[in-house]
Amino acid sequence: xxxxxxxxxxxxxxxxxxxxxxxxxxxxxxxxxxxxxxxxxxxxxxxxxxxxxxxxxxxxxxxxxxxxxxxxxxxxxxxxxxxxxxxxxxxxxxxxxxxxxxxxxxxxxxxxxxxxxxxxxxxxxxxxxxxxxxxxxxxxxxxxxxxxx
Amino acid sequence: xxxxxxxxxxxxxxxxxxxxxxxxxxxxxxxxxxxxxxxxxxxxxxxxxxxxxxxxxxxxxxxxxxxxxxxxxxxxxxxxxxxxxxxxxxxxxxxxxxxxxxxxxxxxxxxxxxxxxxxxxxxxxxxxxxxxxxxxxxxxxxxxxxxxx
Amino acid sequence: xxxxxxxxxxxxxxxxxxxxxxxxxxxxxxxxxxxxxxxxxxxxxxxxxxxxxxxxxxxxxxxxxxxxxxxxxxxxxxxxxxxxxxxxxxxxxxxxxxxxxxxxxxxxxxxxxxxxxxxxxxxxxxxxxxxxxxxxxxxxxxxxxxxxx
Amino acid sequence: xxxxxxxxxxxxxxxxxxxxxxxxxxxxxxxxxxxxxxxxxxxxxxxxxxxxxxxxxxxxxxxxxxxxxxxxxxxxxxxxxxxxxxxxxxxxxxxxxxxxxxxxxxxxxxxxxxxxxxxxxxxxxxxxxxxxxxxxxxxxxxxxxxxxx
Numbered sequence: 001x002x003x004x005x006x007x008x009x010x011x012x013x014x015x016x017x018x019x020x021x022x023x024x025x026x027x028x029x030x031x032x033x034x035x036x037x038x039x040x041x042x043x044x045x046x047x048x049x050x051x052x053x054x055x056x057x058x059x060x061x062x063x064x065x066x067x068x069x070x071x072x073x074x075x076x077x078x079x080x081x082x083x084x085x086x087x088x089x090x091x092x093x094x095x096x097x098x099x100x101x102x103x104x105x106x107x108x109x110x111x112x113x114x115x116x117x118x119x120x121x122x123x124x125x126x127x128x129x130x131x132x133x134x135x136x137x138x139x140x141x142x143x144x145x146x147x148x149x
Numbered sequence: 150x151x152x153x154x155x156x157x158x159x160x161x162x163x164x165x166x167x168x169x170x171x172x173x174x175x176x177x178x179x180x181x182x183x184x185x186x187x188x189x190x191x192x193x194x195x196x197x198x199x200x201x202x203x204x205x206x207x208x209x210x211x212x213x214x215x216x217x218x219x220x221x222x223x224x225x226x227x228x229x230x231x232x233x234x235x236x237x238x239x240x241x242x243x244x245x246x247x248x249x250x251x252x253x254x255x256x257x258x259x260x261x262x263x264x265x266x267x268x269x270x271x272x273x274x275x276x277x278x279x280x281x282x283x284x285x286x287x288x289x290x291x292x293x294x295x296x297x298x
Numbered sequence: 299x300x301x302x303x304x305x306x307x308x309x310x311x312x313x314x315x316x317x318x319x320x321x322x323x324x325x326x327x328x329x330x331x332x333x334x335x336x337x338x339x340x341x342x343x344x345x346x347x348x349x350x351x352x353x354x355x356x357x358x359x360x361x362x363x364x365x366x367x368x369x370x371x372x373x374x375x376x377x378x379x380x381x382x383x384x385x386x387x388x389x390x391x392x393x394x395x396x397x398x399x400x401x402x403x404x405x406x407x408x409x410x411x412x413x414x415x416x417x418x419x420x421x422x423x424x425x426x427x428x429x430x431x432x433x434x435x436x437x438x439x440x441x442x443x444x445x446x447x
Numbered sequence: 448x449x450x451x452x453x454x455x456x457x458x459x460x461x462x463x464x465x466x467x468x469x470x471x472x473x474x475x476x477x478x479x480x481x482x483x484x485x486x487x488x489x490x491x492x493x494x495x496x497x498x499x500x501x502x503x504x505x506x507x508x509x510x511x512x513x514x515x516x517x518x519x520x521x522x523x524x525x526x527x528x529x530x531x532x533x534x535x536x537x538x539x540x541x542x543x544x545x546x547x548x549x550x551x552x553x554x555x556x557x558x559x560x561x562x563x564x565x566x567x568x569x570x571x572x573x574x575x576x577x578x579x580x581x582x583x584x585x586x587x588x589x590x591x592x593x594x595x596x
């Protein structure tokens with residue numbers, strides 16, 4: 001199995017996650033193919049991401065917000081109207097100016113998608129990416145440690 | 150014909166409008182019934198409304214924005230993926246603290262929906278509705294006059 | 299109080315509803331004004347409507363679906379990211395070829411919006427409105443009776 | 448420069464594309480950060496994709512549709528309300544049971560995002576992925592040749 005394959009398999013495993021949020025697929029989330037539109041999977045990832053980033057006591061320093069720099073989304077199964085979707089989120093990696101979140105979207109035990117998101121910190125005044133301050137890096141590292149325990 | 154019937158008939162007539170914007174129905178705007186989801190009609194009305202309100206030199210005073218207090222939407226025909234939708238917007242009425250916009254959504258000559266929206270001015274600091282200042286009322290009255298010429 | 303005023307007051311009262319669904323406002327439901335976009339209120343109404351119409355054992359005969367002919371939406375309060383929204387739905391009126399649903403959107407005890415929707419039955423082959431068959435009218439009348447008990 | 452870096456640089460270059468579609472960012476596409484929500488970038492990619500796949504005479508055999516198996520999205524610049532977005536789409540690779548599209552989202556000369564999408568063919572009856580029939584592979588190969596001319 002390749003490294004990418006191993007990572008995706010791990011992200012598709014419910015036991016990889018401690019932090020969970022959930023969504024329910026709306027009628028308007030479906031498209032003319034009858035299933036949940038693919039862009040809504042990105043929305044579900046965002047729901048987990050913002051809960052993780054703003055819910056853990058609020059990780060962004062005042063005047064800063066998180067923006068996404070890269071999204072990789074692997075679609076594994078269809079979702080349908082009314083499905084309850086559980087979203088697991090974990091920290092995969094931490095760099096000097098960005099960090100990577102891993103996610104899985106589940107309907108019951110079935111993994112509908114996995115995702116990796118590279119996040120950066122945006123200065124809301126200049127609208128530009130900023131280095132991660134040391135306090136934020138420490139809190140993210142703690143979250144990563146907890147997630148790996 | 151009732152007064153409401155007359156008003157709807159007039160809103161369904163392209164010649165009622167001088168101010169136009171347009172949209173194209175996206176694939177993701179459709180739902181599992183195969184056509185454009187009904188809430189997207191409200192989005193199309195919003196597209197016309199914000200172009201009318203913020204495009205005419207920007208009608209809102211600094212620190213204020215427009216919010217919608219009431220929406221009446223009459224659905225007349227389905228829209229499908231890829232349809233080009235033209236949106237006519239006009240001022241129907243002007244009160245002391247609110248005003249009413251009339252709209253028609255058209256695919257070619259076919260009217261797909263008509264709408265009336267009651268708009269109020271929101272103070273962005275207090276998040277509360279505010280009386281319409283005299284300068285705004287004058288500009289809206291001018292727009293109404295132009296629209297009736 | 300006018301009749302419309304009385305109706306809106308009643309729709310804004312939680313005790314008017316026996317049928318409930320709920321939604322949570324997503325990050326992507328917000329717009330640049332910082333609150334939940336107005337068209338999402340129409341989506342929340344739809345969530346309640348389809349649960350009421352397709353959940354009660356499925357009210358539509360095979361080959362038919364419900365489509366909305368008219369929506370009246372009264373906005374009473376802002377909603378924000380993460381708000382849990384409870385949606386009450388009831389039957390307000392029943393005609394020969396259409397029926398009217400009344401709805402309230404609540405955040406706790408606070409009513410954020412009320413809505414009335416005129417619904418028609420669509421023949422999925424011809425894509426045209428159809429008369430309500432007698433069995434459907436009876437089931438809707440039963441639901442209305444239950445709702446008024 | 449790495450291979451991934453070269454590929455992204457190429458996707459960010461307008462001259463890589465012959466097939467274009469366009470969108471305009473709606474008011475409702477923005478979120479509380481004031482800019483176009485990240486999931487809408489996925490919607491813009493879809494707009495280009497479906498135009499490419501269903502517009503070129505309709506590439507899917509009867510009873511089949513295309514579904515996305517993987518999306519990689521690199522965000523390079525913010526988009527705002529009202530921005531006109533041009534979407535270039537090209538074929539990057541062609542396998543036995545899937546193919547890869549490359550895309551760029553542009554506001555004028557500025558590249559706002561690049562994307563790669565792995566697409567599979569879905570049998571609409573079984574809702575399962577299917578091998579690409581030879582006629583489809585030939586037409587895709589022709590499109591790829593044209594795109595590389």
